[in-house]
Amino acid sequence: MNACCKQTYYSLTKLLSHVLESQKHQRFQVPSIRKLNLSSRTSCHSLGCTSPTNTPTGSSSQYRFVKSGNNECLATIEKNWTIVVKRRLCAESSQYTSTKISSQNLSFWQRVLKRLSNFRRASSKTNVTEQTVQEEFVSWRKLFSLAKPESKMLSLALLAQMVSVGTTMIFPMAVGKIVDIIQLPNSVDQLKWMASALAGLFVVGAVAVTVRVALMTTIGERIARDLRKQVFKSLMKQELAFFDGRQSGELVNRLSNDTSVVSKTLTENLARGIRSSVTTTGGIGFLIYLSPTLTVAALSFIPFLTIVGGVYGSYVRSLSKKLQDALAAATQVASERISAIRTVRLFAGESIEASRYTQRIEDAFQLAKKVAIAEGFYMGGGFFMGQASLLAVLWFGGHQVLQGAMTVGQLASFAMYAVNVGFGVSSLANGYGQLTRAQGAGARIFAILDRKPCPLTGITESEMESSLYSGSSHIPHVENYRTSIIFDQVHFYYPSRPQHSVFKGLSFQVEPGELLAITGMSGCGKSTILSLLSRLYIPQEGHIYLGGYDINSLDINWLRRQIGAVPQDVVLFDGSILENISYGAGKDVSMDEILRAATVAGADYFIRQLPYGYETQVGERGLSLSGGQRQRIALARAIVRRPRILILDEATSALDVESEASISEAVDLLRRKEDMCTIVIAHRLSTLRDSNHVIVLNKGVVAESGKFDELIAKPKSILSRLMLISEGHGMEVTDDEKLGRGT
Numbered sequence: 001m002n003a004c005c006k007q008t009y010y011s012l013t014k015l016l017s018h019v020l021e022s023q024k025h026q027r028f029q030v031p032s033i034r035k036l037n038l039s040s041r042t043s044c045h046s047l048g049c050t051s052p053t054n055t056p057t058g059s060s061s062q063y064r065f066v067k068s069g070n071n072e073c074l075a076t077i078e079k080n081w082t083i084v085v086k087r088r089l090c091a092e093s094s095q096y097t098s099t100k101i102s103s104q105n106l107s108f109w110q111r112v113l114k115r116l117s118n119f120r121r122a123s124s125k126t127n128v129t130e131q132t133v134q135e136e137f138v139s140w141r142k143l144f145s146l147a148k149p150e151s152k153m154l155s156l157a158l159l160a161q162m163v164s165v166g167t168t169m170i171f172p173m174a175v176g177k178i179v180d181i182i183q184l185p186n187s188v189d190q191l192k193w194m195a196s197a198l199a200g201l202f203v204v205g206a207v208a209v210t211v212r213v214a215l216m217t218t219i220g221e222r223i224a225r226d227l228r229k230q231v232f233k234s235l236m237k238q239e240l241a242f243f244d245g246r247q248s249g250e251l252v253n254r255l256s257n258d259t260s261v262v263s264k265t266l267t268e269n270l271a272r273g274i275r276s277s278v279t280t281t282g283g284i285g286f287l288i289y290l291s292p293t294l295t296v297a298a299l300s301f302i303p304f305l306t307i308v309g310g311v312y313g314s315y316v317r318s319l320s321k322k323l324q325d326a327l328a329a330a331t332q333v334a335s336e337r338i339s340a341i342r343t344v345r346l347f348a349g350e351s352i353e354a355s356r357y358t359q360r361i362e363d364a365f366q367l368a369k370k371v372a373i374a375e376g377f378y379m380g381g382g383f384f385m386g387q388a389s390l391l392a393v394l395w396f397g398g399h400q401v402l403q404g405a406m407t408v409g410q411l412a413s414f415a416m417y418a419v420n421v422g423f424g425v426s427s428l429a430n431g432y433g434q435l436t437r438a439q440g441a442g443a444r445i446f447a448i449l450d451r452k453p454c455p456l457t458g459i460t461e462s463e464m465e466s467s468l469y470s471g472s473s474h475i476p477h478v479e480n481y482r483t484s485i486i487f488d489q490v491h492f493y494y495p496s497r498p499q500h501s502v503f504k505g506l507s508f509q510v511e512p513g514e515l516l517a518i519t520g521m522s523g524c525g526k527s528t529i530l531s532l533l534s535r536l537y538i539p540q541e542g543h544i545y546l547g548g549y550d551i552n553s554l555d556i557n558w559l560r561r562q563i564g565a566v567p568q569d570v571v572l573f574d575g576s577i578l579e580n581i582s583y584g585a586g587k588d589v590s591m592d593e594i595l596r597a598a599t600v601a602g603a604d605y606f607i608r609q610l611p612y613g614y615e616t617q618v619g620e621r622g623l624s625l626s627g628g629q630r631q632r633i634a635l636a637r638a639i640v641r642r643p644r645i646l647i648l649d650e651a652t653s654a655l656d657v658e659s660e661a662s663i664s665e666a667v668d669l670l671r672r673k674e675d676m677c678t679i680v681i682a683h684r685l686s687t688l689r690d691s692n693h694v695i696v697l698n699k700g701v702v703a704e705s706g707k708f709d710e711l712i713a714k715p716k717s718i719l720s721r722l723m724l725i726s727e728g729h730g731m732e733v734t735d736d737e738k739l740g741r742g743t
């Protein structure tokens, strides 16, 4: 149960108690938000409560609870004493799951209320900690569940580990025996036997170490590989809104650093932990066997180490999370600035960026230094205590040897076991620090692995398996649909910016085979239309229809296959031009189709001029091509899919007028030939003039709609103003105002 759910329950409890109260007095009174006293635990503001819809006594009343724009929940008290609780399917969805609680019976309400408050008590006790653990640290059990697929190999490696530990455990005893044997007369044969036995033991130990290291390293790499694959796959499934609130550097850090911390813990650290536990417990057993009284002196340092170890562990635990975050922040700066090196260079920002990165990495270093100092003190203290207890062993043990209660060999063995136990204990404490680090890294990994993408805008497992080219619409006769598009009363805000509405009831229609031009001031939401039509986001209210079908009811792969889009900020992938054009067109696309698309997009000519033609590498994000060349390749990439709908978002803005005109002509021919519905987002007069229909967006709605000539003929229309501005005639402002110094 997440925090929002809990808040919803708090709020519902309040609502219900009010309902009960008013029922007692035989009247229905709509409680005000203030009366509900939501601020007692979570402020009204933080819940984002809207005022109850203004309803007279006796009718239904609706309350809306929102937490930071996410997980909206609506609670409606109906006239007939029914409470309807609706929760959004996901943050951006306009679909709700709904639950009804209905009864005229007072005791029923009391039972519900009691259960809710019990739930609230239970959830406030357990879920807060659960959530904290989920956010910051994952349980050991869950962490080790990642090693489950490797359990057989891991068991084998641990067996090898036990053998190698066993050989080292026997060694001190054997040394003690040798010391005692060499003091005896005529002991050469015994010495020979012991030496041969020890040599055999060393060989077994060496083989076990070889097997353990080889297996553990391979398993570690395999766990890291599988984790990276799963995390990346899970990232690919998430809806776009998920990425809006995150930085790519942070996600890359999870993929690289966190996965390697976890895999190391599940292999190397686990092996070390087991070795240390066995060395410690086995060593203590040998100590007691050799001399119970001396064991007390030898182990006197353990309580100290345990207490200090606990303090050290929790200190390192809190620091290591901060350290990981600081490293992620540094990675983010580095990856962003390196990928934008041209901009950095153009603005001579090298030294600013270098100092920005230095600052971030310095922050990480300061934290790492604190960890190192703590580790130094802990290890130094442990070393001193270990040496002191060894001295105590030699002091008291020496007396016991002198008194004949112990042999010299036994004392030697005892001293060696005591040293082993000391190392074992300190290694265990150190391992605990590593484990908590891995718990932090594991929590960040599970936050991605366990995240269920929004069912409408994310990709499900089966949709991912069934690739773009096998998705079907789910509605048999949709395959022959006519490409009409309807936006019906669409209300939309980006989930990361809920306070800013982009659309406030947007409605328009595109007829099959039509060329629609969309224009408007910058930021009015033109590109957002492409995102909504492709279901990258979904409107909070309203519907979008394709061929008469609500796009939310269509298979997402099928839907996206219908659309060929050239976005405003064209991104190509590192690879050849051929690979880039065929990207997303499936494996079966033929060379003829690629050439045809490149010709329509006006790209074929310049591609043939390049040294390697279609095999020319475009570099990271296609930066080794010009802006206009990138746009033409992106257009070819959109056309090669043979879409039913083509959306061009200022797709020819980087081209000269002549090239733009010839491409427009070719695209128009294709549109007519294939009955393709085309939407162009443009500011240019030439593009708008060629369209069948123009809509002008303003303040979240369609402000003007009609044929270009009709709209431009109206002197006060927004379109004519926009055209004047774009031609530089519309701004009757002084130079000072243009320079931002106007009054």
Ligand SMILES: Nc1ncnc2c1ncn2[C@@H]1O[C@H](COP(=O)(O)OP(=O)(O)OP(=O)(O)O)[C@@H](O)[C@H]1O
Pocket: 244, 494, 496, 497, 502, 520, 521, 522, 523, 524, 525, 526, 527, 528, 529, 568
């Ligand atoms: N991912 C996002 N998260 C939050 N807000 C966004 C996001 N993308 C766009 N916006 C905001 O939504 C509004 C509409 O953006 P959009 O890109 O659709 O405008 P536009 O009309 O295409 O602008 P332009 O003509 O400058 O390209 C803008 O105010 C923008 O700041």
